[in-house]
Amino acid sequence: MPDGSPSESGDAAGGSVSPASALDPLFHEPARLAVLSALSPAEYVDVSTLLRLTGVSKSALSKHLSMLAGAGVVSVSQSASDKRGRRVALTPLGRASFTAYLAALTALVRDAQRPGAGASSLS
Numbered sequence: 874m875p876d877g878s879p880s881e882s883g884d885a886a887g888g889s890v891s892p893a894s895a896l897d898p899l900f901h902e903p904a905r906l907a908v909l910s911a912l913s914p915a916e917y918v919d920v921s922t923l924l925r926l927t928g929v930s931k932s933a934l935s936k937h938l939s940m941l942a943g944a945g946v947v948s949v950s951q952s953a954s955d956k957r958g959r960r961v962a963l964t965p966l967g968r969a970s971f972t973a974y975l976a977a978l979t980a981l982v983r984d985a986q987r988p989g990a991g992a993s994s995l996s
Contacts, residue, residue, distance in 0.1 A: 891981075892977045892978070892980035892981035892984060893977075893981055895973065895974070895976075895977035896974065896977055896978060896981070897970065897974050899940070899941070899944055899946070900970070900971060900974045901974075902937075904927060904929045904933060904934075904937050905937050905940070905941060907926065907927040907928075907929070908923060908927055908934070908937055908938070908941065908947075908961075909941075909946075909963070909967075909971050911923055911926045911927065912947065912961060912962065912963045912967075913963065913968070913971060915962075916962060917950075917960040917961060917962035918960065918961055918962075919952060919955075919958055919959070919960045919961075920934065920938075920949075920958065920959045920960070920961060921958065923961060938961060941967070945964055945966050945967065946963065946964060946966065946967035946970060946971070947961050947962065947963055947964060947967055948961070948962050948964055949961050950962075
C-alpha cells in the first residue's frame with residue numbers, strides 16, 4: 874500500500890485472491906521479515922537482541938522500526954530495567970497482520986509444491 878500500512882487481502886469483486894497478492898510488501902522486505910519473525914513468538918524483544926538476531930546495522934534497524942511503527946505494526950518503548958535500552962513489541966494490529974501474512978506465504982509455498990503448479994501448467 875502506498876501509505877505504508879499493512880494491506881488488506883481480498884478482492885473487491887468478491888472473487889478468489891491469489892496468495893501472492895496477500896504478501897504485504899511492508900512485511901516481505903527481508904530485514905523487516907526478520908524483525909517480525911523475531912517479535913512474533915515474544916511479548917517484546919530488546920533492540921540489542923533484534924540487532925543480533927537480524928544481523929542488520931543499528932541505522933538500518935532504526936529505519937525499519939520507524940517504518941513498522943509508522944504503520945502501527947510495532948511499538949517501541951523504553952526498557953523498564955535499562956533506561957537507555959528500548960524494547961519492541963508487535964501491536965495487536967501487527968500481530969494479526971503478520972499472522973495473515975504468514976498464512977498467505979504458507980499457502981503460496983504449498984501451492985508451489987503441488988504437482989503441476991507453475992506457469993507451465995497454465996499453457
